[in-house]
Amino acid sequence: MPAEYPLLGIVRHRMEVDGAGVTTLVAGAGCPLRCRYCINRDVLQKAPKPVTPAQLYARVKIDDLYFRATGGGITFGGGEALLHMDFYEAFRPLCPDWKLCAETCLHVPKEAVVRAAKIFDSFIVDIKSTDPEIYKRYTGADLSPALENLVWLFQHFDPEKVTVRVPLIPDFNTVEQQQESVNKVKALGAVRIDAFQYLVR
DSSP states (O other): OOOEEEEOOOEEEESSSSSEEEEEOOOEEESSOTTTTOSOTTHHHOOEEOHHHHHHHHGGGGHHHHHHHHTOOOEEEEOOOOGOOOHHHGGGOTOOOOOOEEEEEEOHHHHHHHHHHHTEEEEEEOOOOOOOHHHHHHHHOOSOOOOOOOOHHHHOGGGGGEEEEEOOOOTTTTTTHHHHHHHHHHTTTTTTEEEOOOOOO
């Protein structure tokens, strides 16, 4: 039986949001974190539609010309993208000329990161914070796996193709603590850092 992806939604024609060129965001269910200000709680609550690699390809290939002309492709997010490695290994051969990007918190087994580095062209890593206590309070999880995987990724993948997101999170960290996290990921090898502020309603 072919691997399936727990599809929640598809957003087409994104520009300069998930990497270079025109991209399509494919959102999937499942996440190992329980972030306090999660912007997409559907990944935990909504019943996804399982699709095979061929079925997903049939839905997104409409933008093949845009992807080829602009150097764009598919960004897998959600949720945690790297929970579905069997699917990506089957999907990649269907679209060898597209760029594939994974949005990830890296709080996954190292094996998933190793496999992902062979498939994806770029990564967007949402690291939240490099302070273990802040990370635990905000996500409910231990920071160690994410940082260890980030170090591995910088050592085995082009750092220029890894964007690390470091947010200022109201009620959880300060501007100074955000900058400390920026400095820490720089020291680990990050060259592309997106420092921004969460807007909490």
